[in-house]
């Protein structure tokens with residue numbers, strides 16, 4: 001006998017752009033994002049009995065996102081994601097959970113002759129700002145039907161922030177055995193594409209999210225600045241230790257955050273021995289020309305939680 005044990009559906013890759021035009025200054029501000037919505041609830045029969053009456057069409061979900069974007073600010077993305085999710089659980093009694101994720105793309109204001117331009121922007125890197133929201137009405141009869149505590153779970157992230165330092169990074173003292181070939185180093189190149197994610201305390205309602213609206217942009221700025229300054233200034237003993245310092249600093253600076261996670265690929269740069277050519281010196285202290293590696297790469301993750309929270313969550 002077969003049984004439906006998990007079901008969720010919606011629209012992915014909803015591309016959305018919104019402009020704000022200030023008539024007094026003629027300054028325009030733009031936001032571009034890609035949204036994904038997925039709904040859970042009493043939708044089992046659409047899968048098991050071809051009952052389409054319970055389906056809020058994925059096209060309807062897309063149209064709803066456009067309409068809500070017209071009616072409300074779409075920045076910060078945390079508030080917009082909460083608002084979109086709340087709309088779905090409020091509008092449809094049989095929908096008990098809405099998952100909304102947003103990837104905000106980078107449009108930085110152009111500087112022309114050193115002055116910020118009123119309506120021109122540059123995509124200065126593929127870095128994104130991301131949000132994942134889950135809004136529950138607390139009515140789901142089971143996990144399959146979107147059951148769970150009423151309210152809003154939010155997490156925010158920075159992704160694809162690519163950085164490199166040409167010195168100030170070491171890696172020595174690591175475990176050695178008969179499988180170890182890597183030499184110890186006191187001076188190496190360190191490069192990574194940062195994914196940093198931070199989880200917020202649980203919010204009871206959209207109003208509770210709105211009450212802290214300034215914190216979302218501040219947390220994003222803090223996370224970005226901590227990531228960049230720690231990366232640059234830490235005399236890194238390892239990727240592991242440097243990322244832990246980043247997590248600690250962000251938790252210390254933003255009270256509403258319960259945990260911080262990093263995912264850091266270690267993008268290796270290999271020395272090239274050129275001594276075969278007329279005795280050219282290009283290793284150790286003489287290394288200048290390196291071969292950047294695409295794969296394989298180290299992949300180093302961690303999550304750091306505020307002390308006591310994990311223990312409390314288990315009670």
Ligand SMILES: O=c1[nH]c(=O)c2[nH]c(=O)[nH]c2[nH]1
Pocket residue numbers: 171182237238239240266298
């Ligand atoms: O910072 C590092 N951490 C590791 O775990 C590791 N492993 C490795 O080969 N190089 C590095 N570098």
